[in-house]
Amino acid sequence: MTRSIARLAVLASFVSLLPSTVLASLGGTVSTVETDRVRMNSALVGIELKGSYTVQSIQSPTGITIRQYYTANGRVFGVAWEGPWQPDLRQLFGDYFDRYRQGVQRARTTRAARGRVAIDDGAFVVKIGGHLHAIAGIAYVPQLLPVGVDAAVVR
Amino acid sequence: MPRLLIVGALLLIAQVSSKQCDSNSTGNAVPVVVNGGPTNNAFNQPFVSVTVCVPGSSTCQTIDGILLDTGSEGLRIVSSALRIPLPQQANAAGPVVECLPFLDSVTWGPVVTADVKLAAEQAAGIPIQVIGTDKFASIPSACSNQGTPQETTDDLFANGILGIGLGIHDCGIGCASVGASNPGLYYACPSNGTCQITAQPVANQVVSPVAQFAADNNGFVVRLPGVAVGGQSSVSGVLVFGIGTQSNNGLEDARVFTTDAVGNIRTTFNNQTYPAFLDSGSNGIFFLNSATTGLPLCRHSIGFYCPPSIVTLSATQTGNNRNTAVISFGAGNVDVVNATFSAMGDATGENPGGFDWGLPFFYGRSVYVAIVGRSTPGGTGPYWAF
Numbered sequence: 451m452t453r454s455i456a457r458l459a460v461l462a463s464f465v466s467l468l469p470s471t472v473l474a475s476l477g478g479t480v481s482t483v484e485t486d487r488v489r490m491n492s493a494l495v496g497i498e499l500k501g502s503y504t505v506q507s508i509q510s511p512t513g514i515t516i517r518q519y520y521t522a523n524g525r526v527f528g529v530a531w532e533g534p535w536q537p538d539l540r541q542l543f544g545d546y547f548d549r550y551r552q553g554v555q556r557a558r559t560t561r562a563a564r565g566r567v568a569i570d571d572g573a574f575v576v577k578i579g580g581h582l583h584a585i586a587g588i589a590y591v592p593q594l595l596p597v598g599v600d601a602a603v604v605r
Numbered sequence: 606m607p608r609l610l611i612v613g614a615l616l617l618i619a620q621v622s623s624k625q626c627d628s629n630s631t632g633n634a635v636p637v638v639v640n641g642g643p644t645n646n647a648f649n650q651p652f653v654s655v656t657v658c659v660p661g662s663s664t665c666q667t668i669d670g671i672l673l674d675t676g677s678e679g680l681r682i683v684s685s686a687l688r689i690p691l692p693q694q695a696n697a698a699g700p701v702v703e704c705l706p707f708l709d710s711v712t713w714g715p716v717v718t719a720d721v722k723l724a725a726e727q728a729a730g731i732p733i734q735v736i737g738t739d740k741f742a743s744i745p746s747a748c749s750n751q752g753t754p755q756e757t758t759d760d761l762f763a764n765g766i767l768g769i770g771l772g773i774h775d776c777g778i779g780c781a782s783v784g785a786s787n788p789g790l791y792y793a794c795p796s797n798g799t800c801q802i803t804a805q806p807v808a809n810q811v812v813s814p815v816a817q818f819a820a821d822n823n824g825f826v827v828r829l830p831g832v833a834v835g836g837q838s839s840v841s842g843v844l845v846f847g848i849g850t851q852s853n854n855g856l857e858d859a860r861v862f863t864t865d866a867v868g869n870i871r872t873t874f875n876n877q878t879y880p881a882f883l884d885s886g887s888n889g890i891f892f893l894n895s896a897t898t899g900l901p902l903c904r905h906s907i908g909f910y911c912p913p914s915i916v917t918l919s920a921t922q923t924g925n926n927r928n929t930a931v932i933s934f935g936a937g938n939v940d941v942v943n944a945t946f947s948a949m950g951d952a953t954g955e956n957p958g959g960f961d962w963g964l965p966f967f968y969g970r971s972v973y974v975a976i977v978g979r980s981t982p983g984g985t986g987p988y989w990a991f
Binding site for chain 2 (some may be wrong): 491510511512513523534535536537539540543548551554555556557558560561562563564565566567577578579580581582583584585586587588602605
């Protein structure tokens with residue numbers, strides 16, 4: 451307990467020096483959610499308990515709202531965001547960021563929908579739409595969805 | 606009776622054509638072409654030519670293959686397409702370099718100053734972005750973490766982007782602030798240090814050239830002809846500056862749809878209402894997802910729908926001012942379209958939670974875009990009219 455409080459204090463003191471948003475990563479655990487909220491100067495705006503999963507919403511000072519969906523065991527299976535700007539996708543997607551990059555590259559070689567993201571490579575789904583100043587995105591890992599929970603809950 | 610209707614239709618076509626000829630002679634209009642573009646394989650992308658000059662001089666260059674993008678603000682030119690030296694913008698902390706995060710990418714490059722000319726219009730000494738220079742080749746991770754950098758003509762399928770839309774500057778007061786509320790679009794990159802996010806006054810931010818014209822600066826209208834079902838090789842139309850400022854840019858029978866604070870109207874589809882917007886830089890009508898619409902995704906044309914045969918759909922647009930319009934549109938199979946065709950009206954695809962009325966919405970219409978806060982005969986912007 452003491453060590454984690456100390457760690458939070460150290461992290462809080464670095465808050466103003468960090469330009470990027472840092473979040474609980476997709477596929478990672480939710481124990482870092484509070485730490486991440488502090489690191490990105492964000493406000494906790496809601497926690498919804500939905501039975502087999504929980505949704506936690508935070509909002510950054512730049513106006514981006516991020517929702518993180520995690521299982522009863524605290525594993526983040528989905529993220530959703532909306533706001534005027536794009537969040538730090540590397541932090542949001544965690545180990546799946548490279549799959550995101552590969553999906554975008556693949557789309558460039560075909561007659562593809564431009565100006566948006568639509569990736570589904572079987573293990574990772576990300577869809578980003580909207581327009582500048584009003585971006586909306588979702589991402590989830592199908593294999594991590596709780597039993598009986600539809601991917602459509604990530605929105 | 607049918608013969609009278611045919612004669613009437615021919616007269617209407619003749620009238621539209623002569624209007625386009627008048628547009629070119631009044632100095633406030635430029636051609637728009639939907640074709641393969643500089644990479645010869647663009648799809649549903651409208652291109653214009655833009656002239657840029659070293660400010661206050663006659664050292665100018667006309668660059669073609671610039672994407673007409675009503676969904677962004679600001680002129681951005683790929684470094685390899687630019688052959689004149691435009692002055693670098695700098696502040697006390699160093700040269701100013703911008704990271705603009707689009708939905709699927711980021712553009713990274715220096716802010717420079719230029720006189721921007723389109724037809725007889727001029728935006729004098731405005732900030733524009735040059736994309737992908739050697740001098741600022743190192744992209745900060747905070748930038749590349751927001752999307753894949755698009756730095757070349759091949760990446761963009763264009764030599765640049767002419768961002769003209771409802772807005773004026775590409776960021777606003779957020780980028781002029783210090784601290785956590787600054788979204789981090791503008792950086793100062795000193796030669797002896799690393800790039801740091803900088804507070805960029807609004808007047809120095811990259812700006813819609815139309816908003817900075819001396820006249821005809823309250824908006825613009827895009828007029829494109831209809832496209833044959835199943836697509837065609839190319840389409841030619843016109844971009845006219847100003848709304849109700851000259852004889853060629855009156856609203857006529859177009860109806861005004863005002864937008865909300867973030868530039869959205871509403872679309873009702875199958876009894877559900879969604880946020881919606883128009884965007885010439887989107888190469889299809891993108892709405893919802895495969896599960897909600899019942900339209901299967903394409904195997905090859907990523908992000909598009911591919912129903913086995915064309916589906917006719919209907920949706921209702923509603924402006925903030927409560928004006929409504931019923932829109933009929935088609936969803937065709939993008940995978941089977943002739944590979945040499947650049948224009949397809951029934952190209953549709955996914956967009957989570959809303960409607961992105963991309964270039965196909967513009968085919969066969971005059972679409973007016975009124976800039977925020979600017980006065981027009983149809984009211985004060987922001988609004989779309991069609």
